[in-house]
Amino acid sequence: MLAYITRRLVYGLVTLLALSMVVFGLLQASGGGPLNRLRLNPRMQDLIQELTELWGLDKPVYQQYLTWLKNYVTPEEFGLQNAIPIVMVLAAVGGTFLIARYMKSHWKGGVILLMWVVAIIVSVANMNIEFNWGVSFQGGGSVWDLVFSRAGATFRLGFTALFLALLIGIPLGIYQAVRQYSFFDQLGTVGAFLMFSTPIFVVGIGLQIVLALYLEKWTGVKVFYVAGMNEPGYGDLSFWGQMKDTLQHLMLPAISIALISLAGYARFQRASMLEVLHSDYLRTAKAKGLPRRTIIVKHALRNALIPIVTLVSIDIAFIIGGAIITESIFGWPGLGSLYITAIDTVDYPLVMAIVMIIGIGIVIMNIVADIMYGVMDPRVRYE
Amino acid sequence: MTEPLLSVDNLRTYFSTEEGIVRAVDGISFDLAPGERRGVVGESGSGKSVTAMSIMGLIEPPAGEIVTGEILFRGQNLLSLGEDEMQDIRGGQIAMIFQDPMTALNPVYTVGDQLVETIVLHQDVSKTEAREIAIQALDDVQIPNAKEKLFDYPHQFSGGMRQRVMIAMGLSCNPELLIADEPTTALDVTTQAQIMDLMLQLADDRGTAVLLITHDLGVVAGFCDTVQVMYAGGIVEAGTADDIFYNPQHPYTWGLLGSMARLDAVQQDRLHSIAGTPPSVIDLPPGCRFRPRCAFATDICGRILPQLREAGNEGQTVACHHADEMDLKTLAVDSSDRIVKQDEVVS
Ligand SMILES: Nc1ncnc2c1ncn2[C@@H]1O[C@H](COP(=O)(O)OP(=O)(O)OP(=O)(O)O)[C@@H](O)[C@H]1O
Ligand SMILES: [Mg+2]
Numbered sequence: 083m084l085a086y087i088t089r090r091l092v093y094g095l096v097t098l099l100a101l102s103m104v105v106f107g108l109l110q111a112s113g114g115g116p117l118n119r120l121r122l123n124p125r126m127q128d129l130i131q132e133l134t135e136l137w138g139l140d141k142p143v144y145q146q147y148l149t150w151l152k153n154y155v156t157p158e159e160f161g162l163q164n165a166i167p168i169v170m171v172l173a174a175v176g177g178t179f180l181i182a183r184y185m186k187s188h189w190k191g192g193v194i195l196l197m198w199v200v201a202i203i204v205s206v207a208n209m210n211i212e213f214n215w216g217v218s219f220q221g222g223g224s225v226w227d228l229v230f231s232r233a234g235a236t237f238r239l240g241f242t243a244l245f246l247a248l249l250i251g252i253p254l255g256i257y258q259a260v261r262q263y264s265f266f267d268q269l270g271t272v273g274a275f276l277m278f279s280t281p282i283f284v285v286g287i288g289l290q291i292v293l294a295l296y297l298e299k300w301t302g303v304k305v306f307y308v309a310g311m312n313e314p315g316y317g318d319l320s321f322w323g324q325m326k327d328t329l330q331h332l333m334l335p336a337i338s339i340a341l342i343s344l345a346g347y348a349r350f351q352r353a354s355m356l357e358v359l360h361s362d363y364l365r366t367a368k369a370k371g372l373p374r375r376t377i378i379v380k381h382a383l384r385n386a387l388i389p390i391v392t393l394v395s396i397d398i399a400f401i402i403g404g405a406i407i408t409e410s411i412f413g414w415p416g417l418g419s420l421y422i423t424a425i426d427t428v429d430y431p432l433v434m435a436i437v438m439i440i441g442i443g444i445v446i447m448n449i450v451a452d453i454m455y456g457v458m459d460p461r462v463r464y465e
Numbered sequence: 466m467t468e469p470l471l472s473v474d475n476l477r478t479y480f481s482t483e484e485g486i487v488r489a490v491d492g493i494s495f496d497l498a499p500g501e502r503r504g505v506v507g508e509s510g511s512g513k514s515v516t517a518m519s520i521m522g523l524i525e526p527p528a529g530e531i532v533t534g535e536i537l538f539r540g541q542n543l544l545s546l547g548e549d550e551m552q553d554i555r556g557g558q559i560a561m562i563f564q565d566p567m568t569a570l571n572p573v574y575t576v577g578d579q580l581v582e583t584i585v586l587h588q589d590v591s592k593t594e595a596r597e598i599a600i601q602a603l604d605d606v607q608i609p610n611a612k613e614k615l616f617d618y619p620h621q622f623s624g625g626m627r628q629r630v631m632i633a634m635g636l637s638c639n640p641e642l643l644i645a646d647e648p649t650t651a652l653d654v655t656t657q658a659q660i661m662d663l664m665l666q667l668a669d670d671r672g673t674a675v676l677l678i679t680h681d682l683g684v685v686a687g688f689c690d691t692v693q694v695m696y697a698g699g700i701v702e703a704g705t706a707d708d709i710f711y712n713p714q715h716p717y718t719w720g721l722l723g724s725m726a727r728l729d730a731v732q733q734d735r736l737h738s739i740a741g742t743p744p745s746v747i748d749l750p751p752g753c754r755f756r757p758r759c760a761f762a763t764d765i766c767g768r769i770l771p772q773l774r775e776a777g778n779e780g781q782t783v784a785c786h787h788a789d790e791m792d793l794k795t796l797a798v799d800s801s802d803r804i805v806k807q808d809e810v811v812s
Contacts, residue, residue, distance in 0.1 A: 362568035368523055369563075370583045370634070371556035374548075384573050460618040461572055 084175070087449060094445035101441045102154075102434065106147050109430045136216065137431070150216075150434060159212040167205035174201035182457060191457045216431035220423075225435045229417065232404075235311055236416035239409070240401030242332055243339035244394070251344040252390065255351025259359060259386075260378060270348060277345035286338040286411040293334060307331050309413035335412040339405050343397065350393055355386040388458045395451035396444070403440035468540070469496035470641060470674050471520070476534035478512075478519045481527070485747045489515040489529075491698035494773070499641065502665065502675045504685035504706070506721065507695035508743050513678045516695070517644045520676075521561050522551045538642070557587035560635035562664075564647040566627035570619035576603075576630050577615030580637060587638040602633040605667060625656035632664050639671050646678045657681075661688065682721065686710055694718050697743055697754040700773060704781030714776045714783040717755050753786065761787050 121130065134140055138149045178194050185193065215225035258267040277285075294308045307313070311331050319327060358364060359382055367381040404418025413419075417436055424432035456462040478490040490512040497503055505513050518524050519531055522543060536543040538559065543551065555561075563569045571579060580599035585592060596615070603611035606629040619627055628648060635643055648664065649657040665688050668675050679685060685692055686706060693703040694717065702715040713719045753759070753766040765786050775781065776788035 362563060362565060363571040365523065366563065366569045366631075367571065369521055369555055369561045371552040371554070371586060372582070373552060381571050381574075385571070388573075459573060461620045 084179075087175075087453070090449045090452070091445075094449065098438065098441050098445060102151065102438060103147065105434060105437050106150065106430070107143070109428065109433060110143050110146075112428060133217070133219065150431070153214050153216055154434070154438065156214060157211050158214045159210065161210040163208055163210045166208040170201045170205045170208075174198050178453070178457075191454075194457050195454070215435045218424075218432050219429045220427060220432075225431050228420065228432065229435055229439070232415060232417045232420050235414060236402070236404040236409070236418065238311075238332065239335055239339070239405065239414055239416055242336040243343065243405075244397065244401060246336060246340035247343040247347055248394065250340075251347030252351050252387075254344070255348040255353075256355050256378075256383065256386070258348065258352045259355035262356060262359075267352075270352075274345040274349050277341050280342075282338060282342060282407050283411055285341055286335070286408055289334045289338050290411070305330065306334050308334075309411075311415055335405075335408050335414055338411075339408050347390070347393070351386065351390060354389045355382065358382045358386045361385075384458075388455065391454045391458060392451045395447045395454065399440070399443040399447035402443035403436065467498055469537075470499045470501070470539060471497040471676075472535075472537040473516075473520070474535040474537070476516070476519060476536060477532045478515050478524055478529060478534075479532050480529045482747075487747055488698050488749060490519060491749075492534075493695070493698075493700050495693055495700065495703060497642070497674055497676065500672050500674050501691060502668075502677060502689045504689035504692040505676060505678045505695060506680070506682060506685060506692060508721075510697075510743055511695040512698040513695055514646055517561065517646050517676065517678060520644065521555060521559060522546075553587070556583055556640075557638050558640050559642045559644065560638065560640040561644040561646065562628070562631050562635050562648045565651045566624050566631055567651065569631055570627060572619055575616050575618055576622070580615070580630070580634055583634055584637050598637060599633075602637040603630070605636070606630070606633045606663060608633070625652055625660060628652060628660050629663070632660070632667065636667055636671060636673065640673055642674045642676065643668055644676045644678075647680065648677075649684075650680065694721065697749070699754065699784065701755065701785070702781075702783045703773065704778065708778045708781040712777050712781070714781065714788045715755075715785050716759050716761060718783075720758075753784075763787070 138146050141149075174197055177197050181190055181194055181197075212226055215229070217223060218225055218228055254270060258270045261267055290308050294306045297303075297305050307330050311328075313327055313331075316324060316327055364377065364381055367377045372381070402417075404416045404421060405414075406418040406422055408414065409416045409418035410422060417439075420432070421436045423429070424436065473496075474494050476490055476493050477488070480487040480489055493512075493516065495503075505516065507513055515524070515529075520536055520538075520543070524531055531544060534544070538554065543554065546554070570576070577596065577599055580602060581592060581595045584590065584595040584598050584602075588595070588598070590598065599615060600611045603614060608614055608626060608629055614622075619630070622630065628651075632648075643664075645664065649660050652660060661684055665675065667673075677685070677689060689706050691704065692706050692709045693700050694709065694715065695701070696717050702709065702713065702718045709718060710722065713722060750756075750767075751770070752768050753762070753771050756762045756766040759766065763786070769786070771784045771786045773782040773784045774788070776783045776785075
């Protein structure tokens with residue numbers, strides 16, 4: 083299995099290199115030049131000079147790319163503290179191996195998942211590393227700082243939406259499959275297609291109008307805010323006050339993202355559950371005389387959830403990049419809105435940084451998905 | 466005569482599909498004595514599996530429905546039982562083995578888990594005791610290293626081994642009736658014989674009656690006490706294995722036997738099939754369902770559906786208007802493999 087993961091990581095690196103080259107090339111080809119705007123401002127001449135030197139903007143494209151690449155991957159700061167994440171991850175890999183091999187229990191998969199969540203949280207909390215991703219061509223701030231000041235907001239929104247979508251979508255799909263062709267199932271199907279075919283900005287703006295504007299107008303109580311992440315006086319509020327303020331801002335954008343992925347999860351879960359419900363081994367389970375509940379929960383669900391794992395893993399990778407449209411509609415200060423501005427202004431250090439974060443996320447989550455697959459399905463072997 | 470273990474009376478199981486009502490099983494009746502081995506033969510689509518599923522209570526509404534009939538098991542009508550009571554019988558008193566062992570076991574649980582689950586469900590034992598029973602059951606079906614195999618997943622077993630596991634699972638609760646739906650069709654020929662031997666031997670040891678659905682007439686001849694021949698949702702002939710093989714009364718039975726490869730038949734160098742195809746069980750014409758393919762068909766065959774009546778040997782029943790009148794020996798296979806009367810053979 084270690085050999086498998088190593089090989090996947092190597093493929094991943096190659097993919098990322100290719101991705102960076104393509105995106106870098108496209109940015110160069112898009113024209114306009116990153117410094118054009120700055121040139122209009124006579125006071126920026128020093129900055130232009132500095133950026134040109136730092137990024138080698140007067141050199142040929144391939145040299146610019148190499149400069150970027152070198153800067154991107156060279157850590158500026160790398161403390162001894164970073165040993166903790168490394169040890170944590172190695173321990174988790176070893177633990178996974180041991181548990182998968184020797185633990186005999188249905189909760190094996192859950193235990194491994196829990197272990198990884200703990201390992202990753204501890205790792206992130208103890209990480210002390212910083213890369214020189216350059217300065218933004220806009221205000222000249224550090225790209226690294228800029229990205230990480232936005233990442234928190236994006237994670238908050240993305241994972242809330244994911245949580246909502248899973249919490250509702252999965253049980254919905256299962257219920258629909260178990261009661262196939264019932265009124266509820268038909269309703270769910272129609273609802274899902276409605277959600278699919280509605281553009282996200284319609285959902286977002288619709289929610290703003292109905293749940294933020296009109297709800298307040300009718301009831302006189304402010305339930306949801308139209309935009310933003312926190313009110314200006316946020317810091318002075320009590321803990322519960324802060325909680326309330328956070329939710330009042332968070333729920334609308336989260337719901338608009340969740341509605342669409344929820345529809346996807348429900349459809350997918352329904353299909354995978356139906357397939358399992360019609361399988362031979364489920365017929366065997368019935369023929370054994372197992373009660374319906376056990377058949378559904380123990381025999382069907384465990385199998386029907388396997389394909390969802392992959393879907394969710396890949397979705398997590400996209401969450402990392404931020405929800406571009408939703409963040410823009412709701413004025414959410416996340417990576418998505420940052421990304422859009424960066425593209426508009428050909429701010430290529432920033433664009434590259436965000437694209438590569440998404441790329442790295444996808445590569446890692448793909449590997450995670452494969453590992454989870456193997457944990458949940460004993461037939462999968464890593465070769 | 467002893468009271469039958471299973472008595473099916475006028476069972477009709479229909480499916481509603483987009484093309485219309487599929488009369489998969491249409492009014493069949495038969496009895497099964499304790500410990501009896503009964504073979505069920507017939508072409509594909511004749512309703513053999515649906516009969517088995519009906520007995521097990523595995524017909525799923527709304528698509529499928531048992532419209533009339535009685536299935537008495539030890540004097541109790543299974544069709545009037547509630548789901549809870551039926552669950553006790555399924556797997557406990559009536560066990561079933563399916564055709565494809567490759568897909569019949571749940572891939573994400575170990576073989577031991579799946580065996581123990583069944584045993585705990587139907588017997589009043591602890592998990593530890595159930596594990597002992599499971600090991601014994603695997604031993605009985607001659608799986609080597611049963612103790613370790615308990616922790617293996619189904620994909621680690623070959624097809625034959627998986628079918629052994631299914632047999633172990635089916636027999637682990639000492640059922641009174643074992644329904645085996647083409648248990649060896651998916652296996653290779655050498656394994657087939659071993660598995661069939663093993664299954665019937667174990668059933669014998671336990672006094673378990675067996676309803677064996679199969680396409681393999683050789684197996685029926687070798688292992689079954691009684692046979693019923695099914696055609697388009699009905700039973701066309703039933704009797705002891707000897708009756709059916711040495712004194713068939715129905716032209717369809719005769720045709721089936723003719724399609725059996727016989728090693729001792731020197732002049733018969735190829736299998737002949739029965740001319741024509743089985744009728745669709747959606748739009749059944751009135752009258753005898755075999756009529757379009759029958760060399761003896763007359764007027765009455767097109768009007769009235771023949772019921773099972775005694776003909777041939779004692780206890781042998783056949784659903785044919787012309788039973789006793791026909792001389793099946795006059796049937797022959799012509800140059801284009803059709804079954805015809807001998808005097809009609811054009812050479
Ligand atoms: N769930 C179902 N829905 C609709 N029709 C069905 C269903 N199950 C069986 N049938 C139909 O019932 C008829 C009898 O099927 P059955 O499976 O009993 O045949 P069989 O004798 O077991 O054939 P085989 O030898 O191929 O297994 C077929 O025409 C089949 O299409
Ligand atoms: Mg069948």
